[in-house]
Structures are given as structure tokens and as C-alpha cells.
Amino acid sequence: MNRLAGVTSPYLLQHADNPVDWWPWSPEAFQEARRRDVPVLLSVGYSACHWCHVMAHESFEDDVTAAYLNEHFVSVKVDREERPDVDAVYMEAVQAATGQGGWPMTVFLTPDAEPFYFGTYFPPAPRSGMPSFRQVLEGVRAAWTDRRDEVAEVAGKIVRDLSQREIDFGTGNGGGGAPGEPEIGQALLGLTREYDPQRGGFGGAPKFPPSMVLEFLLRHHARTGAEGALQMAQDTCERMARGGIYDQLGGGFARYSVDRDWIVPHFEKMLYDNALLCRVYAHLWRATGSEPARRVALETADFLVRELRTNEGGFASALDADSDDGTGRHVEGAYYAWTPGQLAEVLGEDDARIAAHYFGVTEDGTFEHGASVLQLPQQDSVFDAEKVESIRRRLLAARGERPAPGRDDKVVAAWNGLAVAALAETGAYFDRPDLVEAAVGAADLLVRLHLDEQARLSRTSRDGHVGTHAGVLEDYADVAEGFLALASVTGEGVWLEFAGFLLDHVLARFTDPETGALYDTASDAEQLIRRPQDPTDNATPSGWTAAAGALLGYAAQTGSAPHRTAAERALGVVKKLGPRVPRFVGWGLAVAEALLDGPREVAVVASAPADKASTALHRTALLGTAPGAVVAYGVAGSVEFPLLADRPLVDGRPAAYVCRHFTCDAPVTDPKRLRDTLSG
Numbered sequence: 001m002n003r004l005a006g007v008t009s010p011y012l013l014q015h016a017d018n019p020v021d022w023w024p025w026s027p028e029a030f031q032e033a034r035r036r037d038v039p040v041l042l043s044v045g046y047s048a049c050h051w052c053h054v055m056a057h058e059s060f061e062d063d064v065t066a067a068y069l070n071e072h073f074v075s076v077k078v079d080r081e082e083r084p085d086v087d088a089v090y091m092e093a094v095q096a097a098t099g100q101g102g103w104p105m106t107v108f109l110t111p112d113a114e115p116f117y118f119g120t121y122f123p124p125a126p127r128s129g130m131p132s133f134r135q136v137l138e139g140v141r142a143a144w145t146d147r148r149d150e151v152a153e154v155a156g157k158i159v160r161d162l163s164q165r166e167i168d169f170g171t172g173n174g175g176g177g178a179p180g181e182p183e184i185g186q187a188l189l190g191l192t193r194e195y196d197p198q199r200g201g202f203g204g205a206p207k208f209p210p211s212m213v214l215e216f217l218l219r220h221h222a223r224t225g226a227e228g229a230l231q232m233a234q235d236t237c238e239r240m241a242r243g244g245i246y247d248q249l250g251g252g253f254a255r256y257s258v259d260r261d262w263i264v265p266h267f268e269k270m271l272y273d274n275a276l277l278c279r280v281y282a283h284l285w286r287a288t289g290s291e292p293a294r295r296v297a298l299e300t301a302d303f304l305v306r307e308l309r310t311n312e313g314g315f316a317s318a319l320d321a322d323s324d325d326g327t328g329r330h331v332e333g334a335y336y337a338w339t340p341g342q343l344a345e346v347l348g349e350d351d352a353r354i355a356a357h358y359f360g361v362t363e364d365g366t367f368e369h370g371a372s373v374l375q376l377p378q379q380d381s382v383f384d385a386e387k388v389e390s391i392r393r394r395l396l397a398a399r400g401e402r403p404a405p406g407r408d409d410k411v412v413a414a415w416n417g418l419a420v421a422a423l424a425e426t427g428a429y430f431d432r433p434d435l436v437e438a439a440v441g442a443a444d445l446l447v448r449l450h451l452d453e454q455a456r457l458s459r460t461s462r463d464g465h466v467g468t469h470a471g472v473l474e475d476y477a478d479v480a481e482g483f484l485a486l487a488s489v490t491g492e493g494v495w496l497e498f499a500g501f502l503l504d505h506v507l508a509r510f511t512d513p514e515t516g517a518l519y520d521t522a523s524d525a526e527q528l529i530r531r532p533q534d535p536t537d538n539a540t541p542s543g544w545t546a547a548a549g550a551l552l553g554y555a556a557q558t559g560s561a562p563h564r565t566a567a568e569r570a571l572g573v574v575k576k577l578g579p580r581v582p583r584f585v586g587w588g589l590a591v592a593e594a595l596l597d598g599p600r601e602v603a604v605v606a607s608a609p610a611d612k613a614s615t616a617l618h619r620t621a622l623l624g625t626a627p628g629a630v631v632a633y634g635v636a637g638s639v640e641f642p643l644l645a646d647r648p649l650v651d652g653r654p655a656a657y658v659c660r661h662f663t664c665d666a667p668v669t670d671p672k673r674l675r676d677t678l679s680g
Contacts (some may be wrong), residue, residue, distance in 0.1 A: 008078040008462040010408045011047040019066035020077055022077045033074040034111035035434075038086055039144050041073045041137075042115075044105040046081050047408040048255075048268035048318035050332050051121045052104045058124040059133045067125075068134070072141045073108075079596070080461050081317055081412055085521045088532040093158055094118040108140050113529055114155035117143075120516075122630075153624050154576045162530045174570050177218060178571035179578050179592040181336065186579035187589055188220065188229060193649065194583060196613070197230055199261050200239035202583050203216070206266070208256040209240060211276035212537045212586030217282050219593035220663035220678075238285055240277075241296045243618075244373030247336065247523055249396040251299030252279050252307070255321075263366055265378050267333045267405075268321040271308055272540045274300050275418035282426045287625050294430065300370065301426045304419060305438050307407075312464045313441035314411035315419045324403035335372035335405050338395075346398040347391060355391045357443030395482060410462045413450050414476040414540065420482030424489040428622050436489060445485055447480055447498060453503035473520045473543030474508050480550040484557070485632070491609075491633035493640025496557055503554050506547050507566055514567025518544040535573040541587035544570060547626070549591040556599050556630040594628020600678065603643040604633045607654045613669075614654040620671040621656055624678030 004022055015022055023029035033040045043060075045052030059065045069075050078089035080103065087105070093103040093115045099248040100118065108117040119139055121362040122133035131139075179187075191213065195201045201207050214233045221230040240246060243262025245254050252274050254265030259599035281297035284290055310318045325334035338361055343352040356359065361372040420439045427435030449466050450458045457471030457479065480499040487495035509522040513626055522544050535544035548570035554565035574588035582589060602621045606614030621631045636649050647657050647667075655667040656674045668674050 004077065008410060008460060008465060008467045010410055010462070011045060011052075011079040014047060015060060015077050018056070018060045019070075019076050020060050021066075021070045025076055025078050025083060025500070027664065029055060029076050030076055030111050030113055033534075034461050036074065037111075038073055039140060040109040040111065040113070041075045042105075042107040042109055043075065044078045044080050044087050044090065044107070045103045046623060047078055047406070048270065048320050049103050049264065050268070050321045051102075053322060053330070055104050055121050055133075059122070061477055063126070063439060064627070065134060065137075068137055071258070075502075077620065078439055080407075083411070084087075084459075084472055084474070085525070085528060085532050088215075088520060088534060089162070089530055090115060092532075094120070096161065097158070100156050105329050106136075110151070110155050112155075114159050115529075116151050116155040116158065131387070157377065159529050161243050163269050170674050177575060178595055179566045179575040179589070179594070183575050184220065184589065184592060184596070187216075187582035187585075188226070190579065190582045191217075191232070192228065196260065197235075197486040200232075201234035201260075201262070204405070205260045206256050206258050207260055207262060207596070208539070209245070209253060209273060209277055210236065210583065210586065211270055211273070211280055212590065213583055214280045214540055214586075215283065216582075216586045216589040216593065218287055218625075219590050219597075222287060222625040223593055223597050223627050232336055233284060233289065234290070237281060237296075240636075241292060242376040244375045246296070246375060249392055249399060250307070252303035253300070263375055265333075266321060269303075269307075269319040269405075270539070271304070271315050271317050271412070271415045271501055272418055274308075275306055275422045276540070278304065278426055279418075279422040282422070282429055286429060286623055298430060298432070301423055301432070301435050304423065305435070309438065309441075310409060310411060310463075312411070312445050312461075314445040314461070315416050315437075316441055317408040317410050317412050317415065319407055320405035323405040326361060326403070333367060333371075333373070335399065335402055337365075337367045337373055339371050341366065343395075346394055351387075351391055354383070354387060355395070358388060358391070410460045410467070411445065411450075411458055413446060413457050414459075414478040414543075416446055417475070417478035418480035418540065420446075420479075421485035424482070425622070428489045428619065430581045439482075439486055443483060446482075450479075451498075451501075455505065459503075468535065470522065472522075473506070473518060474526075474540065474546055475543075476506050476510070477543050477546035477550050478541070480506075480554070481546060484550060484553045487557070487641075488631040488633070488670060491606075491618070491640075493539065493634070493638075496554075496641065499550065499554055500558070501562060503547075503551055504553065507562065510543075510547070511566060511570075512600070516566060516572065518547055518570055520544075535577065535588065536584040537587055542585075545574065545585065545588035547592055548574075548588065549594070551596075552591060552594055552599065553628060554567065555631055556601050556628070557632060569589070569596065591628070596627075597627045599628035599630060600624075600626045600658055600660045601643055602629055602631045602674075602678070603641070603647050603654050603657040603659075605644060605647045606633065606635045607637060607652065607659070608648055610676070611654070616671050617654050617656050617669075617674060620674045624675070626678050627677065 005013045034511040090107045094647040097118045106119045217229040217233040245257045245262045255268045278300040281293045285293040321332045323335040359374040360377040366372040423435045423439035457470040457475045458466045460467035464537040480502040481497040483499040548567045551563045553569035577585045604618045618633045632643035638644045653669045655669045658665045
């Protein structure tokens with residue numbers, strides 16, 4: 001029976017024709033395990049995961065392995081992007097037991113969903129000290145059959161340990177007060193110690209884009225003028241943009257670099273990375289006027305719209321790392337890498353030599369099989385700009401003839417919220433109304449399809465059909481963040497209203513009323529072996545700190561004391577974690593910068609909706625670097641934004657009112673004076 005045939009997850013659909021008798025995560029799967037008295041194999045991955053594909057081909061497509069699984073286990077397949085709660089709970093168990101984690105995640109459970117044996121990728125034959133997958137299956141079966149009491153004891157201990165972690169974590173972390181200057185200073189010092197001054201970024205290989213930390217550094221510089229913070233952000237952004245992690249032909253960033261120099265990426269391209277980095281580079285340009293930052297922000301935005309926008313107006317989750325290499329084999333990086341010979345085929349010998357020098361393509365190759373990942377190892381000034389642009393256009397066109405990587409078309413609410421914020425701001429900064437329109441289209445899809453009548457969010461949709469999984473905290477927080485950015489850019493108060501609906505759910509269903517701590521799942525969500533709760537960033541801002549940021553921004557727009565209080569209480573965990581692990585709480589530190597600065601509230605009162613003087617003031621307000629500043633824009637007398645109430649024109653001219661800490665400056669009518677006010 002093919003139980004995956006009707007699901008919306010592209011990852012699960014990739015496994016629908018496996019000989020393994022897969023079940024989706026459901027009560028029925030565990031009832032079946034209980035009825036048959038067999039353990040559950042839980043396999044968690046996602047569609048763009050290279051090693052998930054490898055294990056699927058080696059083991060789940062193998063008839064002999066599948067037959068063994070079907071006889072002795074109930075096999076459950078989970079898309080971690082659809083069920084981040086399931087992934088988080090069992091990943092915590094994997095990391096606690098083994099000291100590491102990753103995908104594919106392979107966990108063996110009792111019929112009561114209690115884990116007792118863990119791993120990630122298992123090869124089809126013993127390799128590098130790893131047992132084969134078949135050996136693991138046989139060992140688990142033997143333990144289940146012959147040592148059931150031992151299995152039950154291990155499973156019970158793991159669940160108790162996880163519960164104890166929750167109890168220890170849930171008390172005292174949510175109510176310690178927001179970070180102040182001492183904690184911010186300690187966090188900055190910690191980042192300085194971990195910074196790689198030769199290559200940019202933090203730590204060694206593999207190296208991930210530190211998007212949330214970069215936002216913190218930019219906000220800290222804006223608030224304090226600290227040049228060291230700006231330098232770390234600038235240098236990291238420059239080195240990433242010149243490296244192979246950035247697509248030098250089509251724009252957009254890969255998931256991470258396997259080396260310390262940003263040269264060879266893991267080639268999957270994720271919506272969340274590119275939304276976050278698009279915003280970072282736009283903010284870097286806003287702070288410095290850097291032309292390379294402007295170029296990367298716009299190229300990344302154009303990549304999002306060109307390659308990830310769906311027919312319904314949302315944004316797809318990812319592009320695969322693998323693609324057909326032209327021989328029928330799916331190979332990682334085949335779409336992106338080049339040999340000198342391939343350059344010559346497209347460009348001719350003379351231009352191929354220029355391209356090889358410009359993009360760092362060598363005879364030996366920088367990747368695999370003599371191929372190189374395009375990067376920018378030389379300074380642009382030594383090359384003719386028109387020639388380089390001609391080469392880039394021809395290579396991009398030729399690459400477009402190659403078999404393209406697969407696309408995961410599901411629309412994830414949280415990641416679309418991040419894209420809405422990035423595209424709205426980038427479009428406003430660079431006078432690209434088409435990007436703002438793309439942001440509005442995605443926001444409209446989220447409202448039409450993902451929100452029900454009670455303003456409850458569904459996590460995913462695909463092809464215009466909403467998924468069955470409830471939104472988690474990051475969905476509510478990131479979509480609210482996107483709506484708040486869109487409200488500031490468009491001057492349409494309806495987006496502020498929708499953000500308020502979502503944040504009311506955060507207060508009512510995700511927040512501990514006693515401590516102010518936040519949970520990743522709602523109080524009425526499916527009960528797992530524990531309720532997940534994690535304030536640290538991973539590839540995206542944690543739901544906890546993303547909610548703090550959205551609550552703070554909404555409070556600044558509306559004057560709502562409960563929302564501000566909730567934001568301040570939520571930031572208590574950042575006060576504790578920021579000085580200790582600043583790399584993993586970057587977004588929380590960025591929100592703390594906004595709180596320390598106010599955040600500033602800017603009301604731009606227009607004399608007419610689109611007159612030149614009003615538009616100039618509005619754009620100046622959006623370009624202000626004050627951390628977390630909110631902007632309300634509308635004609636005099638508008639009731640769409642509370643900040644516009646009782647704000648008249650000044651001598652019949654459009655005016656901007658700037659307030660913070662319950663104190664307001666005199667209104668200004670000149671964009672230059674407004675710029676000075678927002679940068680001081």
C-alpha cells in the first residue's frame with residue numbers, strides 16, 4: 001500500500017515508489033507497530049539533502065533491504081521542513097546520545113514513540129568505522145527480540161533526560177530581563193575571538209553564512225559606531241560574495257562551504273538562506289553605500305523571484321544540490337562547476353582564458369573530477385567590465401541548457417515570511433517596485449491559503465493546496481516579521497493588522513504566562529515525547545527570538561504594552577546565552593540592539609499618497625540605520641497606523657515625526673534632517 005502517494009511533501013513523494021512500506025508520521029503508524037509488536041524506524045530528511053538521496057538509493061530502493069524493513073519494522077518517513085517539531089525533538093536525542101547530528105536522521109523508536117537507538121547516514125556496507133545499515137537493522141531487531149527490558153530501560157531514561165532538560169531550561173531563562181550593555185559587550189568580544197580575520201566568518205570548516213550574527217553586527221555599529229563590528233560584517237560579506245558559495249553567474253547562495261575559504265559549497269540553495277542574506281547585503285549597502293553589496297542584494301533578490309517563485313505567488317523551499325551530469329547520473333554540483341574545456345566550448349579559446357583567470361577555473365580543478373566552482377579570486381579592476389559581463393551572460397545561457405537541479409515546490413510559511421521582508425525592503429531601497437510586488441504576492445498567498453478564519457497558520461502548501469501540519473512558532477514569528485516590513489514599505493495598514501493577529505496567537509498559545517519563555521509548538525499542538533523549546537539560531541532565527549523581534553516591532557508600531565513586555569521577557573534568555581554562545585543567538589542579540597535603541601518610531605505624514613516630497617521622506621525613513629526602527633506612512637488623518645494619529649502636516653508640507661523612549665523630536669520636513677535624526 002502506497003501511503004505517501006497523496007502527500008504534499010516533495011521529499012515524501014520522492015520515496016513514494018520505494019519498495020519500503022513507508023508510513024507518514026501519524027498515530028496510525030504507531031498503532032500498527034503496537035499491533036505487530038515491532039519497533040519503528042523513523043527516517044527524517046528533506047528534498048535538497050544530498051546524503052538523504054544517497055541513503056535512499058543505496059538502502060531504501062534496495063529490494064532486499066526493503067523486505068527486511070517491511071518484515072521487522074514499521075517505517076516512518078518525515079520531511080523535517082514540514083514537521084520541524086518532530087525533527088527537533090528527536091534531533092536533540094540524537095545529539096545528546098552521539099554528540100552530533102545531521103540528515104538523514106535515523107532513529108529507532110518503541111511503539112510509544114520513545115527513542116532507543118540513533119544515527120544519521122548508514123552505508124550499505126561497513127565503511128570508515130560505520131556499521132552497514134543492514135547490520136544496524138539486525139542489531140536493533142535482536143535487541144528488541146532478546147533484550148526488550150534493556151530497550152525499555154534505555155528508552156525510558158532518554159525520555160526522562162529530555163523531560164528534565166525541558167524543566168531545567170524552562171525555569172529561570174525567560175524572566176531574567178533583557179540584555180544590557182555588559183552582555184552585548186561580552187557577546188561582541190566572544191565573536192571577535194571566534195572571527196576568522198583572513199577569510200571572514202566564524203570558526204572553521206564547514207563554514208555557514210552567519211546571517212543573524214551579521215545583522216547583529218550591523219545593528220551594533222549603527223547604534224554605537226563600533227568600527228570593529230562593521231569591519232567583521234563587511235569583510236565576511238565580501239569574502240562570501242567572492243567565493244564559490246555565491247553563484248557568480250545566477251546569483252544566490254549555497255547552503256554552506258565545505259572549506260574555510262568559501263570556495264567549494266554544498267550546492268543546495270535554500271529559500272531561507274537567500275532571504276536572510278538578501279536582507280543582510282541590502283542592510284550593508286544601507287549602512288555603507290557599498291556597490292558590491294548592492295549588486296549581491298539585487299542579484300539574490302532576482303534569483304529568488306526568477307528561480308523560486310511558484311505559480312501561486314509564494315516561494316519554493318529549495319533547489320537540489322544534485323543534478324544530471326549529462327550521462328544520467330545525479331551528481332552534486334554538476335549544474336554549477338566548469339572545466340577549462342567547457343569554458344572553451346562556450347566562449348572560444350581567448351575568452352575562455354580570460355574567464356578561467358577571472359573565475360579561478362584551473363586545470364586541476366577546485367572541486368571534483370577536474371572541475372572548478374566559479375569564484376572571484378582576483379580584483380575586478382584588472383579586467384574589462386564589458387568583457388566580463390559578456391562572458392557571464394554567455395556562460396549563464398549555456399548553463400541554462402544543462403539539466404537543472406530539482407526544486408522543492410512546497411511553500412513554507414516561515415521562510416516565505418523571511419522572503420517577504422527581504423524583497424519588500426530591497427525593492428524599497430533600490431527603487432524596484434517589481435520586488436515589492438513579489439513580496440505582496442507572497443504575503444497575499446499566506447493570507448489566502450495559510451491563514452484560517454481564526455488566523456491560525458498552516459505550515460506548508462504546494463500547488464495551491466494547503467498542508468495538514470500546523471504552523472510552529474517560527475511560522476507565526478517570521479510571517480509577522482514579513483508583514484511588519486511590508487506595512488512599513490507599502491503604507492498599507494492591513495499588514496500591520498495581520499501581524500497583530502499572528503502575534504496574539506504567540507502570546508496566547510506559545511508563551512509560558514509565568515516565565516515569559518516561549519515554546520516551538522502551540523499549547524494545543526500534537527503532544528510529542530516532549531514539547532520542543534529552543535532559543536538558539538540554526539539556519540534561521542530561532543522561533544523564540546524571531547517572536548521577540550516581531551513583538552517588539554509591533555509594540556513600537558501600536559504602543560501595545562503587553563507586546564513590548566512579552567518581547568522584553570523573551571529576551572531574558574539572550575541575556576544568559578549571548579555572552580556564552582553569541583554565534584548561536586545572533587538574532588536575539590540583533591533584537592536586543594533594537595530594544596536598547598528604542599526602537600525608534602517614525603511616522604511619515606504625507607500630503608498625498610504618492611507626491612514627490614512625501615515619497616522622499618518615506619524612503620529616507622526606510623533607509624535609516626537605527627536598529628529595528630519602525631515606519632508608518634500615510635496621508636494626514638489616516639487611521640491605518642496608530643503612529644499617524646494626531647500627526648498633522650507642517651505648514652501644509654509632508655512631515656516626519658521620530659520618537660523613542662516616550663520622547664519625540666520636533667517634526668522635520670527635510671529628508672536630510674530626517675537622515676541625520678535616524679543616524680544619531
